[in-house]
Amino acid sequence: MKRSLFILIGGLMLAVAGFVSTYAFATAPQRSAEHNSQPELVWLKQQYQLSDEQYARICELYAAYHPKCVEMCHEIDAQNARLQSLLAKTNVVTPEIKSALADAAQLRAKCEANMMSHFYQVSQVMPSDQGKRYLAWMQKETLIPSPMSENQTTTK
Amino acid sequence: MSEWRTDAALPPRFQEQVWERIASAEAAHQPSLFATVRWLAALLMRPSVATAYAMILLLIGITAGCQQGQTKSESIKSQLQTRYVQMVDPYQTPRR
Numbered sequence: 001m002k003r004s005l006f007i008l009i010g011g012l013m014l015a016v017a018g019f020v021s022t023y024a025f026a027t028a029p030q031r032s033a034e035h036n037s038q039p040e041l042v043w044l045k046q047q048y049q050l051s052d053e054q055y056a057r058i059c060e061l062y063a064a065y066h067p068k069c070v071e072m073c074h075e076i077d078a079q080n081a082r083l084q085s086l087l088a089k090t091n092v093v094t095p096e097i098k099s100a101l102a103d104a105a106q107l108r109a110k111c112e113a114n115m116m117s118h119f120y121q122v123s124q125v126m127p128s129d130q131g132k133r134y135l136a137w138m139q140k141e142t143l144i145p146s147p148m149s150e151n152q153t154t155t156k
Numbered sequence: 157m158s159e160w161r162t163d164a165a166l167p168p169r170f171q172e173q174v175w176e177r178i179a180s181a182e183a184a185h186q187p188s189l190f191a192t193v194r195w196l197a198a199l200l201m202r203p204s205v206a207t208a209y210a211m212i213l214l215l216i217g218i219t220a221g222c223q224q225g226q227t228k229s230e231s232i233k234s235q236l237q238t239r240y241v242q243m244v245d246p247y248q249t250p251r252r
Contacts (some may be wrong), residue, residue: 004197007206011213018217019224026225030232040243043236065244072246111246118244142245 038062048130057125065118072111079104115142 033042041062045055083100090097119138123131167173199205242248 001194001197004200007200007209011210014210015213015217018214019221022218022221023225023228026222027229027232030229030236033236034232040236040240043233044240047233047237062244069244069246069249073249073251076246077251108247115245138241138244141241142248 048126048134050126050130054125054127058122061118061121061125065114068114072107072114075107076111079107112143 029046030043033039033046036042038059041055041059044050044058050058079100083097083104086094086097086100115138119135119142123135125131126134200209242250
């Protein structure tokens with residue numbers, strides 16, 4: 001009876017050991033990325049199969065791009081605040097609102113040009129096919145607007 | 157046989173007694189919990205059964221671990237992908 005109990009518990013422990021080991025194995029790359037100071041860039045390295053040298057170069061490029069990105073964020077926030085304040089004051093499109101909208105569009109164009117420049121630099125560091133894949137994905141995520149669904153286009 | 161008739165009356169509570177005897181006969185045939193456990197224990201003592209039991213549980217553990225691991229892995233990948241886009245696109249960067 002004792003031996004049967006030992007076999008019963010042993011089997012259950014074997015199942016737990018099998019679960020833990022395969023779970024740890026399957027999540028190992030992602031867990032190691034999460035422990036890095038910039039997990040998003042480690043994800044990029046894994047996703048686009050970059051070498052250590054390519055990864056280091058992309059980290060440098062990102063370090064150079066980051067201050068510009070922060071500056072653009074501030075400009076966007078200031079622009080949005082200005083537009084919100086103008087919109088709150090009136091219920092017609094005034095020349096000031098037109099001017100603010102034109103400035104917002106100009107700022108977006110400037111930001112997008114900066115982004116694209118960074119994306120091109122990053123893609124050039126990658127192997128050719130991976131670079132193309134990266135560029136296509138980034139354009140889809142940042143520049144190409146997602147199509148409106150039927151629910152969004154239908155007005156009731 | 158078809159012409160045979162009897163006037164004898166049934167004893168009192170005849171039907172109830174019949175059902176009681178049927179129930180007690182069925183109960184006598186049902187194995188007790190302890191007997192089932194003993195039977196299972198004896199079955200596990202067989203090397204072939206013990207090996208099969210261990211292998212099946214190991215397989216279940218590995219399959220479940222693999223599935224859960226893949227789900228978790230995909231979830232982390234998806235989060236990192238979104239965070240990368242937010243990191244490089246000022247229009248998608250979360251504002252405080």
